[in-house]
Amino acid sequence: MSVLILKTQKLNIKKIAELAGVSKATVSRVLNNYSYISDELREKVLKVIAETGYERNQIARMLASNRSNMIGLVIPTGAKFVFSDPYFPKLTEGISRAANQYQLILSLFLFDSHQNGIQTVRNIITNGLFDGLLITGDRIDDQILPLLINSEMPYVLMGRSIQYVDNINYIDVDNYQGGQIATEYLIERGYKRIGIVTCSYNIAAVDRFNGYKQALTDHGISFDPELVAYGDFSMESGGEGIKALIARQPDAVFVVSDTMALGALRVLREHNIRVPEDMAIVGFDDLPPAVQADPQLTTVRQPTTEQGRLAVETLLDLLESPGRPARQIVLPTELVVRASTI
Amino acid sequence: MSVLILKTQKLNIKKIAELAGVSKATVSRVLNNYSYISDELREKVLKVIAETGYERNQIARMLASNRSNMIGLVIPTGAKFVFSDPYFPKLTEGISRAANQYQLILSLFLFDSHQNGIQTVRNIITNGLFDGLLITGDRIDDQILPLLINSEMPYVLMGRSIQYVDNINYIDVDNYQGGQIATEYLIERGYKRIGIVTCSYNIAAVDRFNGYKQALTDHGISFDPELVAYGDFSMESGGEGIKALIARQPDAVFVVSDTMALGALRVLREHNIRVPEDMAIVGFDDLPPAVQADPQLTTVRQPTTEQGRLAVETLLDLLESPGRPARQIVLPTELVVRASTI
DNA sequence: CTGAAAGCGCTTACAG
DNA sequence: CTGAAAGCGCTTACAG
Numbered sequence: 001m002s003v004l005i006l007k008t009q010k011l012n013i014k015k016i017a018e019l020a021g022v023s024k025a026t027v028s029r030v031l032n033n034y035s036y037i038s039d040e041l042r043e044k045v046l047k048v049i050a051e052t053g054y055e056r057n058q059i060a061r062m063l064a065s066n067r068s069n070m071i072g073l074v075i076p077t078g079a080k081f082v083f084s085d086p087y088f089p090k091l092t093e094g095i096s097r098a099a100n101q102y103q104l105i106l107s108l109f110l111f112d113s114h115q116n117g118i119q120t121v122r123n124i125i126t127n128g129l130f131d132g133l134l135i136t137g138d139r140i141d142d143q144i145l146p147l148l149i150n151s152e153m154p155y156v157l158m159g160r161s162i163q164y165v166d167n168i169n170y171i172d173v174d175n176y177q178g179g180q181i182a183t184e185y186l187i188e189r190g191y192k193r194i195g196i197v198t199c200s201y202n203i204a205a206v207d208r209f210n211g212y213k214q215a216l217t218d219h220g221i222s223f224d225p226e227l228v229a230y231g232d233f234s235m236e237s238g239g240e241g242i243k244a245l246i247a248r249q250p251d252a253v254f255v256v257s258d259t260m261a262l263g264a265l266r267v268l269r270e271h272n273i274r275v276p277e278d279m280a281i282v283g284f285d286d287l288p289p290a291v292q293a294d295p296q297l298t299t300v301r302q303p304t305t306e307q308g309r310l311a312v313e314t315l316l317d318l319l320e321s322p323g324r325p326a327r328q329i330v331l332p333t334e335l336v337v338r339a340s341t342i
Numbered sequence: 343m344s345v346l347i348l349k350t351q352k353l354n355i356k357k358i359a360e361l362a363g364v365s366k367a368t369v370s371r372v373l374n375n376y377s378y379i380s381d382e383l384r385e386k387v388l389k390v391i392a393e394t395g396y397e398r399n400q401i402a403r404m405l406a407s408n409r410s411n412m413i414g415l416v417i418p419t420g421a422k423f424v425f426s427d428p429y430f431p432k433l434t435e436g437i438s439r440a441a442n443q444y445q446l447i448l449s450l451f452l453f454d455s456h457q458n459g460i461q462t463v464r465n466i467i468t469n470g471l472f473d474g475l476l477i478t479g480d481r482i483d484d485q486i487l488p489l490l491i492n493s494e495m496p497y498v499l500m501g502r503s504i505q506y507v508d509n510i511n512y513i514d515v516d517n518y519q520g521g522q523i524a525t526e527y528l529i530e531r532g533y534k535r536i537g538i539v540t541c542s543y544n545i546a547a548v549d550r551f552n553g554y555k556q557a558l559t560d561h562g563i564s565f566d567p568e569l570v571a572y573g574d575f576s577m578e579s580g581g582e583g584i585k586a587l588i589a590r591q592p593d594a595v596f597v598v599s600d601t602m603a604l605g606a607l608r609v610l611r612e613h614n615i616r617v618p619e620d621m622a623i624v625g626f627d628d629l630p631p632a633v634q635a636d637p638q639l640t641t642v643r644q645p646t647t648e649q650g651r652l653a654v655e656t657l658l659d660l661l662e663s664p665g666r667p668a669r670q671i672v673l674p675t676e677l678v679v680r681a682s683t684i
Numbered sequence: 685c686t687g688a689a690a691g692c693g694c695t696t697a698c699a700g
Numbered sequence: 701c702t703g704a705a706a707g708c709g710c711t712t713a714c715a716g
Contacts, residue, residue: 012693023703028695036701055468059404060693063708068401070449083431093425096452100462105471107412107449110438120442126397128709129447354709365687370711378685402709405692470693 011054020048031056067131070105071315072124074135076117076144081233082110085259087304088136091158094308095134102316104131117144125151132315137161137170140201154322156315158307162203167326169318171310173302175204178333179211179256180218182282182300185335186252187219195227195250197241197260202233208256231260238263246271254282261297302333353396362390373398409473412447413657414466416477418459418486423575424452427601429646430478433500436650437476444658446473459486467493474657479503479512482543496664498657500649502545509668511660513652515644517546520675521553521598522560524624524642527677528594529561537569537592539583539602544575550598573602580605588613596624603639644675 017024022041029037030045048054062068073095075082082088092108099106109124111117121144124130130153137145137159148155149164157170186194196212199205213223229244231237238260245253255261261282282298314327359366364383371379372387390396404410415437417424424430434450441448451466453459463486466472472495479487479501490497491506499512528536538554541547555565571586573579580602587595597603603624624640656669 013695014693024694025696025703025705026701029702032695038701041702053468055465057405057693058469058471059401059410060470060708061695062401063399063405063710064693064695066695066708073450083435089425089431092450093452096450097454100452100454100458105449107447108415108434108438110435110442112439112442116442123397126395127400128397128402129400355711356709366710367687367689367712368685371686374711380685383686399709402692403711405694406709406711408692408711 011052012057016045016048016052016054019052020044068105068129069103070107070130071099071312072107072109072130072133074109074117074121074124074133074144076111076114076142077136077138078112084235085233085257090304091136091308094305095312096308097305098309098312102312104312104316114143118147121147125153131319132156134158134311134315138202138204140203140206154315154318156311156318158311160203169314169326169328171307171314171329171331173204173304173307174330174332175207175302176211176214178300178302179208179254180215181211181333181335182208182254182298183212183215184219185298186254186282187215187221189252191252192221193224193227193248193250193252194221195229195242195245195248195253197229197231197238197245197253197255197264199233199256199260200230205233205256208254212254231257231263233257233259235259235263235266239267242267246273252282258299261299265297299336300333301336303331307331353394354399358387358390358394358396361394362386410447410471411445412449412472413441413654414449414451414472414475416451416459416463416466416475416486418453418456418484419478419480420454426577427575427599432646433478433650436647437654438650439647440651440654444654446654446658456485460489463489467495473661474498476500476653476657480544480546482545482548496657496660498653498660500653504545511656511668511670513649513656513671513673515546515646515649516672516674517549517644518553518556520642520644521550521596522557523553523675523677524550524596524640525554525557526561527640528596528624529557529563531594533594534563535566535569535590535592535594536563537571537584537587537590537595539571539573539580539587539595539597539606541575541598541602542572547575547598550596554596573599573605575599575601577601577605577608581609584609588615594624600641603641607639641678642675643678645673649673 013024013027017027020027020041022045026037026041027045028034030042030049073092075088077088096106107130109117109120111120124133125147132154133148134156135145135148135158137157140162142161145157145161145164149168155169157168158172160170160172161168183194194212194216196209198209198212209228216223226248227245227250229241231241238255238257240263241255241260242253242264253264255264282300310329310331314329317327318324355366355369359369362369362383364387368379368383369387372384372391415434417430419430438448449472451459451462453462466475467489474496475490476498477487477490477500479499482504484503487499487503487506491510497511499510500514502512502514503510525536536554536558538551540551540554551570558565568590569587569592571583573583580597580599582605583597583602584595584606595606597606624642652671652673656671659669660666
């Protein structure tokens with residue numbers, strides 16, 4: 001039983017080499033699928049490995065090869081939002097799947113405070129543990145991305161940056177277009193006074209806001225600053241936002257995040273305003289079970305899982321060819337209309 | 343500028359030692375807060391470190407000290423459920439916070455298939471990378487936990503095991519009690535024909551089911567197998583479950599997971615059965631935004647974040663004292679009644 | 685309190 | 701195709 005062997009003796013490459021009657025180098029070459037090895041020695045080594053259940057010590061391998069096959073997922077957004085917004089679990093799903101596929105170990109870095117995050121990222125950059133980093137970018141005044149830009153650490157941004165545009169690898173969602181199609185959907189249904197609940201410091205929210213303005217202009221509706229409310233992506237703030245708007249009597253509202261849209265829906269229900277009969281709401285994000293269960297909400301869907309997968313693949317590509325020009329991908333969004341609202 | 347130095351030369355302990363005019367051993371001791379060092383040398387070393395921005399190579403440290411300060415979070419549940427059930431994000435939140443607090447690096451292991459998971463866990467156990475593992479246990483026929491039990495790898499189970507009880511460290515939620523209070527809540531409100539949507543192979547679901555039976559017995563209501571439906575924790579199955587039950591005309595239903603409860607709610611709405619006026623539903627899990635937004639659902643709340651934190655602390659404790667007797671903690675649950683249902 | 689040296693378990697030019 | 705040996709960057713008895 002290999003289990004017993006594992007318990008009674010520590011296996012290392014030296015022991016395997018002895019058992020197989022070859023050098024450590026040969027064992028290492030077999031393990032690394034090195035091409036020029038005689039079938040005879042390869043067989044011997046593989047046999048011993050199979051019998052003993054030997055598994056390489058990854059740490060020693062990392063030290064010797066200067067490669068860890070570990071990547072970090074850095075989410076500077078406060079933990080509070082990470083776990084209430086369906087975006088992050090979806091993104092993590094895509095990343096995790098791709099990491100499995102490419103045999104990468106994925107470590108998770110979440111922060112309670114921004115200061116905490118800056119220090120941690122500094123460490124990550126210099127401690128030599130990670131081959132590369134995946135980082136989400138959503139705040140306009142992000143302090144963490146610059147650390148990465150000024151370092152040698154390979155990274156891919158999920159989202160985009162306002163200040164830094166050139167020569168950084170990122171996978172973004174076309175939020176501008178998303179804001180447009182959400183707004184156009186409402187316009188096409190005949191609504192004229194279309195309010196918006198957005199967020200002033202979130203890049204995606206700002207992009208969606210700009211798409212909203214563009215759609216209004218394109219359809220000859222003048223933008224009315226009175227119909228704008230600001231939230232912080234929390235459900236509560238979505239509720240507050242729509243409360244503020246109700247006084248201005250919009251006939252439809254585009255809420256730029258699903259979490260805020262849920263808060264808005266709750267407030268509407270408390271006021272007995274039925275949606276979409278009395279007021280149309282369009283939310284924006286992935287579909288959490290909550291929304292799927294609620295046929296009264298139209299949403300814009302973004303390909304978040306895909307975004308995660310592409311980020312991993314881009315990072316891997318960057319590790320292979322360190323000097324290559326930056327790749328920037330912007331993924332389209334899609335309107336999701338429930339059957340019952342058609 | 344330390345940044346420039348970092349870019350132009352690789353710093354290592356040898357270089358720091360030279361710069362400070364001491365031995366590598368002394369630098370290492372300063373870095374490790376070793377007690378018996380003269381203030382003079384300590385100052386010198388710290389000065390050089392501050393000036394250069396030197397950061398230890400973690401991999402070399404791991405290899406030499408045989409400790410990585412890395413822990414793995416293993417979630418054998420299929421990725422599909424991980425990201426639709428609010429339980430896992432909540433749990434991850436608690437774990438992540440505690441990992442930060444104790445300076446542990448947290449790696450995430452999710453699997454698409456069970457087979458895939460078994461192989462990965464085998465690797466993790468033998469590759470020497472992780473100090474310990476946190477693993478969720480929910481399936482009755484879990485194949486992965488035995489791998490851990492038969493290994494030297496320290497681990498803490500979040501949930502519990504049916505087959506293995508003795509000498510394993512676990513942090514569970516008192517699902518039996520949760521099932522009881524959910525059912526008693528319905529009984530106290532005067533309902534008699536109380537159905538249940540549960541799951542046959544999930545340990546927590548089975549425990550809740552048993553609590554439900556106990557509550558019925560305690561209140562002189564005989565258990566009726568006709569009022570039981572089975573799902574798989576997906577929203578769809580919750581809907582299917584309640585559809586099957588409706589034919590048996592229950593006057594209330596306890597759905598053992600929130601995700602399934604949401605599916606059930608959706609079906610009820612399609613049939614224009616209002617809750618709780620016409621039928622009371624009690625769900626069980628953490629509160630996702632969805633549920634918070636829905637005042638028509640009573641739920642049982644479990645202290646999931648706390649569960650995550652305790653798991654990390656227990657694992658840490660286990661790393662300090664390898665031989666110590668197993669610690670088993672069972673956390674109580676709590677009924678959450680929305681204002682509007684009172 | 686401090687340093688020289690061995691060792692952690694691998695990989696990888698180098699020489700053959 | 702194969703092996704002896706150096707090296708990755710630390711830690712930690714050991715001796716003083």
